[in-house]
Amino acid sequence: MLFNEDVFKRRNEYGGSIEVICGSMFSGKTEELIRRLKRGQIARLSVEIFKPKTDTRYDETAIVSHNATSIPSTPVENASTILLLGSMAQIVGIDEAQFFDDELPEVCNKLANKGIRVIVAGLDMDYTGKPFGPMPAIMAMAESVTKVHAVCVICGQPALYSYRIIENDTKILLGEKESYEPRCRRCFLLGKKVNPDT
Template structure:
């Protein structure tokens, strides 16, 4: 079976196809800590706001490092947000929201995958921001499933704390062993792969 080419599509039908922006219903921003994920999320939110979209921003209720009713980036950009404990709470906003922006998505359980799929089927745009790896460089929570379903993936790097190279890992500097430990520069540093592997050998 031959694969059709764009030249085979009738010009008269061109206006019936969705734009690239409209077609990307699930967009996932990922990377290590200090890579600018929240800043990127805020910038995308402003882009949709300029299009007069109805936007709602959400964050995990447990994440109150900077503020309880805002998402705040490491470079002090902020935007109002609603704290939720379960991703299924997003359904309550479906009738009045066109764009769902969710920060720190790795803190939600597996239900966030089904919720995001359900929202995109309702023609909603969902923008996810989260850590792709935990402090042991293991895939974090439901992020792998969200990445596999994404229409667009924005992969960001931080600056390695040791060599200033491209950092992909969030290394924990404390002795805490739980996967979920909130913290900032007091507990985590971004490392490139080479420096991360050297630290593991130390």
Template structure:
């Protein structure tokens, strides 16, 4: 698929990753960047995965209740569709995508877009979700945010799952998860595959 890049100045392409545990303000930062771009008159496209069933499909949402309109997509490659072309492309909840997210992001950067990818970098075992393992080495900039450990109050780097569920993706909010520092984080005991 070929999309005209005439709307984008060449050499402006950029890939930024906004990652960290849940409850660290990732979506809030993403929304600030989106709002700033819009204030400058830039067109922005915002995407979220259809697999994330927590919120309204037509929006991204912070845990504080702020929301912003978004396009729901099933596959990462959909961000490349011509009708989605914009100088700034924001993708939230990126941990729901697989490693297949990397190439579309690199292609958007080649086309001159600023690409912002936000999501949880470490799963409930403390292992990195594939999109971030592949995106981080390619990123122009990585913003690794921290929240507050629910146990000790230190900066949080991990997301503690509070229920015993084996699946890597378990959709939920503060009913199922809390922020923890590396010291307070307790990975599940089940054997790794």
């Protein structure tokens, strides 16, 4: 979309914001991010979308949800590139935020302070159940946080954990259903007792 100076002034007049969509794997985070970004495009707003360059699971450039909904994006190596490429947009979308460096919260803050609506999606916890990457800091400064849940594959309750089902203790391990499954708190803890090495 061509840059519109009047729209840019209106954007700054109303101020920006940070929205976070978080939860476990298979909870619909990316699908919700795509939904919000597409609504921005329908409204004819200038939208820039970013994802980590390392995330090539479904597509080299597009953001793709588990149910194959997709939207074009720009893969970037670090958070500072988002500030450089997204500073003239009205909406900036960021997927898989947990994989970015520790500069991401400040980048989101600077964009929001410029009057940009920043929408961030990512895992709030890693496979051990601990806060993941820059997500906690972004959630703390966000105007709104939406926590979405998957379904526990063991008992059917709402799942908030991404349980790793293969033996690998690397903190960052890209994978899908062959590597992870969503679990509720009880089934996550029971699994850890049965398989303490995972």
